[in-house]
Amino acid sequence: xxxxxxxxxxxxxxxxxxxxxxxxxxxxxxxxxxxxxxxxxxxxxxxxxxxxxxxxxxxxxxxxxxxxxxxxxxxxxxxxxxxxxxxxxxxxxxxxxxxxxxxxxxxxxxxxxxxxxxxxxxxxxxxxxxxxxxxxxxxxxxxxxxxxxxxxxxxxxxxxxxxxxxxxxxxxxxxxxxxxxxxxxxxxxxxxxxxxxxxxxxxxxxxxxxxxxxxxxxxxxxxxxxxxxxxxxxxxxxxxxxxxxxxxxxxxxxxxxxxxxxxxxxxxxxxxxxxxxxxxxxxxxxxxxxxxxxxxxxxxxxxxxxxxxxxxxxxxxxxxxxxxxxxxxxxxxxxxxxxxxxxxxxxxxxxxxxxxxxxxxxxxxxxxxxxxxxxxxxxxxxxxxxxxxxxxxxxxxxxxxxxxxxxxxxxxxxxxxxxxxxxxxxxxxxxxxxxxxxxxxxxxxxxxxxxxxxxxxxxxxxxxxxxxxxxxxxxxxxxxxxxxxxxxxxxxxxxxxxxxxxxxxxxxxxxxxxxxxxxxxxxxxxxxxxxxxxxxxxxxxxxxxxxxxxxxxxxxxxxxxxxxxxxxxxxxxxxx
Numbered sequence: 001x002x003x004x005x006x007x008x009x010x011x012x013x014x015x016x017x018x019x020x021x022x023x024x025x026x027x028x029x030x031x032x033x034x035x036x037x038x039x040x041x042x043x044x045x046x047x048x049x050x051x052x053x054x055x056x057x058x059x060x061x062x063x064x065x066x067x068x069x070x071x072x073x074x075x076x077x078x079x080x081x082x083x084x085x086x087x088x089x090x091x092x093x094x095x096x097x098x099x100x101x102x103x104x105x106x107x108x109x110x111x112x113x114x115x116x117x118x119x120x121x122x123x124x125x126x127x128x129x130x131x132x133x134x135x136x137x138x139x140x141x142x143x144x145x146x147x148x149x150x151x152x153x154x155x156x157x158x159x160x161x162x163x164x165x166x167x168x169x170x171x172x173x174x175x176x177x178x179x180x181x182x183x184x185x186x187x188x189x190x191x192x193x194x195x196x197x198x199x200x201x202x203x204x205x206x207x208x209x210x211x212x213x214x215x216x217x218x219x220x221x222x223x224x225x226x227x228x229x230x231x232x233x234x235x236x237x238x239x240x241x242x243x244x245x246x247x248x249x250x251x252x253x254x255x256x257x258x259x260x261x262x263x264x265x266x267x268x269x270x271x272x273x274x275x276x277x278x279x280x281x282x283x284x285x286x287x288x289x290x291x292x293x294x295x296x297x298x299x300x301x302x303x304x305x306x307x308x309x310x311x312x313x314x315x316x317x318x319x320x321x322x323x324x325x326x327x328x329x330x331x332x333x334x335x336x337x338x339x340x341x342x343x344x345x346x347x348x349x350x351x352x353x354x355x356x357x358x359x360x361x362x363x364x365x366x367x368x369x370x371x372x373x374x375x376x377x378x379x380x381x382x383x384x385x386x387x388x389x390x391x392x393x394x395x396x397x398x399x400x401x402x403x404x405x406x407x408x409x410x411x412x413x414x415x416x417x418x419x420x421x422x423x424x425x426x427x428x429x430x431x432x433x434x435x436x437x438x439x440x441x442x443x444x445x446x447x448x449x450x451x452x453x454x455x456x457x458x459x460x461x462x463x464x465x466x467x468x469x470x471x472x473x474x475x476x477x478x479x480x481x482x483x484x485x486x487x488x489x490x491x492x493x494x495x496x497x498x499x500x501x502x503x504x505x506x507x508x509x510x511x512x513x514x515x516x517x518x519x520x521x522x523x524x525x526x527x528x529x530x531x532x533x534x535x536x537x538x539x540x541x542x543x544x545x546x547x548x549x550x551x552x553x554x555x556x557x558x559x560x561x562x563x564x565x566x567x568x569x570x571x572x573x574x575x576x
Contacts, residue, residue, distance in 0.1 A: 009069045018537075019548065030528070036536055043483055051082075067081070107130065167184075417475075422445060429507070
């Protein structure tokens with residue numbers, strides 16, 4: 001079983017000139033503070049840094065706050081850096097692994113270092129997509145804004161996958177190995193291919209039947225009038241292709257113009273930033289001579305306010321350059337998409353031209369129709385039917401093979417044993433949380449309780465705890481930290497709240513890392529307590545120097561790498 005641990009997090013707000021550093025114990029951690037003292041902000045930062053955005057919004061929070069998270073996987077340490085949608089991953093030596101503003105690229109990098117190899121199909125079941133950080137943390141984070149109800153609403157963005165909940169829970173509890181879900185995703189795709197081939201085959205059969213009534217094989221040559229409908233359809237398709245080609249050519253020209261404008265703005269911003277960096281470096285030089293006005297010969301010394309102004313201007317310019325590069329990347333993507341579609345349309349145009357035996361230009365339909373006979377038409381139909389049948393047989397064989405693979409990977413005996421453990425843990429948890437007994441004999445991994453009143457959150461907690469204990473069992477695949485935000489839901493009374501806290505502190509697996517956000521003090525044991533005591537001031541001035549020293553060099557590396565990638569991408573587009 002692999003192990004993931006939160007080690008340290010640093011937060012840095014340039015706007016407020018405040019920061020924070022929190023070191024996490026490998027076992028039980030308590031974040032204690034009244035409402036609005038920053039517990040949720042700190043917890044959310046753990047996941048947002050890694051690309052998993054929790055549901056809900058924060059008040060009075062600097063959205064441009066930079067966060068640096070140190071985490072470990074089986075003892076190997078990494079650093080994840082995030083600022084306003086841009087992320088970078090570093091190894092223990094601060095060497096960059098990846099820097100990107102594209103969520104897909106970041107998710108792939110995260111899955112690579114964690115070896116999280118779960119896959120899904122997208123909402124349309126047309127493409128296999130790898131899981132993302134939200135899938136990784138979903139069973140292990142109880143978010144105060146989305147997890148204490150009967151539905152999975154912890155993170156945003158998961159609805160782009162087709163039914164991910166069951167696969168995620170089965171993956172971490174060990175019901176099925178990762179190979180099962182890849183086979184399942186491939187089967188979905190092969191089934192769609194099979195369905196499409198069968199639909200094409202039926203259409204071809206109807207076409208052959210229609211032509212057989214109008215084109216007897218005994219005739220010497222077909223009559224052009226018999227192909228009038230087909231000619232009309234081809235004419236319409238050619239006209240539509242021409243129109244679409246003109247639209248795409250115009251769009252490509254517009255996007256190229258916009259890209260040129262954005263690249264000019266980026267160069268201006270970079271030049272200005274370089275100038276600011278040079279001036280700021282001069283201002284920081286302690287032994288330099290005073291500045292002498294060339295007009296009046298007055299001497300001006302450098303003030304701390306000037307330094308701050310230069311630093312703020314540089315930050316704004318850096319953010320502006322980052323946004324411009326993001327815009328340029330988006331425009332570049334649209335341009336490539338338009339060019340790719342244009343290329344496909346050109347291929348279709350050539351296909352129709354070849355079919356009709358024409359050169360580029362006007363289509364000579366009558367010449368084409370007049371040269372074709374019934375024999376050649378039916379021969380072409382028969383060749384197409386043979387190809388479709390071969391494709392159907394191939395897709396059917398792939399589906400059958402994947403069915404057998406899935407059957408071999410999903411052991412009934414193992415599944416039954418895991419479900420029995422899960423149900424037992426749930427029943428035991430309900431008793432510890434002072435809930436009435438229930439029949440859990442048919443309960444599934446995805447069967448989130450749906451109770452109202454104060455019993456609802458406790459039943460949800462019992463359900464999560466059953467999942468965590470099952471994931472910690474012999475069949476589990478990954479030991480991931482459990483994070484619980486604000487367990488005092490639905491105003492638990494003086495009897496139920498101690499039962500909830502005791503359950504969290506004493507009844508959960510001993511070896512897992514636990515982070516709990518709590519409003520009130522507790523006598524139950526935690527290995528480390530972080531006390532937040534000032535409203536809307538989780539970040540503090542006294543952490544600034546440490547956080548700036550650690551984060552700023554990595555921010556510069558990230559932005560420098562992203563700038564270099566944009567410039568290389570720009571060169572590639574210009575070559576095309």
